Amino acid sequence: MRDDTVIAWHDIDTVLLDMDGTLLDLNYDNVLWGQRLPEQYAARHGITPAQARAVLDHHFTRTRHTLEHYCLDHWARLTDIDLLALHRDLVHLVRYRGHAEAFMAQLKRSGRRAILVTNAHRNGLSIKDAQIGLTQQLDHAVSSHDLRAPKEAAAFWTQLAAMHPFDPQRTLLIDDNAAVLDAAGTHGIAHLITVSQPDSARRARTDLTHRAFNTFDEIMPP
Numbered sequence: 001m002r003d004d005t006v007i008a009w010h011d012i013d014t015v016l017l018d019m020d021g022t023l024l025d026l027n028y029d030n031v032l033w034g035q036r037l038p039e040q041y042a043a044r045h046g047i048t049p050a051q052a053r054a055v056l057d058h059h060f061t062r063t064r065h066t067l068e069h070y071c072l073d074h075w076a077r078l079t080d081i082d083l084l085a086l087h088r089d090l091v092h093l094v095r096y097r098g099h100a101e102a103f104m105a106q107l108k109r110s111g112r113r114a115i116l117v118t119n120a121h122r123n124g125l126s127i128k129d130a131q132i133g134l135t136q137q138l139d140h141a142v143s144s145h146d147l148r149a150p151k152e153a154a155a156f157w158t159q160l161a162a163m164h165p166f167d168p169q170r171t172l173l174i175d176d177n178a179a180v181l182d183a184a185g186t187h188g189i190a191h192l193i194t195v196s197q198p199d200s201a202r203r204a205r206t207d208l209t210h211r212a213f214n215t216f217d218e219i220m221p222p
Contacts, residue, residue: 006211007172009221012191014166015107016184017138018151019118021176021198023100024128028093030199033060036086041079065152065179067144072121087127094131097200098215104137110221115164116141117173119151119180140164151180157187181210193219 020029033056042052059078063069072083107114116138118125122145128134135141142160149155161168168188175181176198185192196212197204204214213219 006213007191007193007219007221009110012112012170012172012221014113014115014171016115016117016166016171016173016175016189017104018173018175018177018180019116019120019125019128019134022174022195023096023104023116023134024132025093025095025097025200026176026198027201028090028095028128030201031093032086032090036090037075037079037081037083040081040086044080065150067148067150070119070121070144070150072123084123084127087124091127091131094128096132097195097198099217099220101137103216103220106221108137112221113166114138117144117151117160117175118142119144119177121145151175151177152183154183154187157184157189161187178209 017023020026038049038052038056041047041056042049045052047055056079060069063074068074072087075081076083104114114137116135118141120128120143122143125135125141125143129141142163144150144156147156147159147163149159151157169190171189172191172193173181173184173189174193174195175184176195178194181192181194192210194208194210194212196208196214205212
């Protein structure tokens, strides 16, 4: 149900929407990166799955909050694994989070502009988009790779504002990544909200630093 105490919709013209863990169930990505990639990496390099996870976790930590972290080309070179094939193998797990499609439709009916802002590599985005037709439901879709800066960096928000001008005081960002929300807040975006349960197969998060909701029917615009 709509709750105007959570989102002041009368103050919002533009909605920036993250993809993985926000519009889409993060279970797809967690299975791919946390299970299937370590399994394939272990088999390819003749090590145990535990050793593979340790190696990959080291690289995930090293690259966190950088564009490299989100680059499929980088991980394909590092692992010697076809990341696009791995994405396609799991495409049956690509699904919307609760009431996300209805939320996007209501945004359109309300006359607000909706822009996808994702750190996902364009090739990964294309695979998901072909499966569920996400981008056709929005006004624009921007990948951090288009701007050569991750959403955690100030450069992303500066370039986004130049590409698709918006009034930060009348803009809402919905994202499951606290570092991204912090960067957007530093840029001046006034309305920030996160997701309590990005992965439907995992428990809801409780250590959140931003206001949160779970399913989109809780924040539906009028």
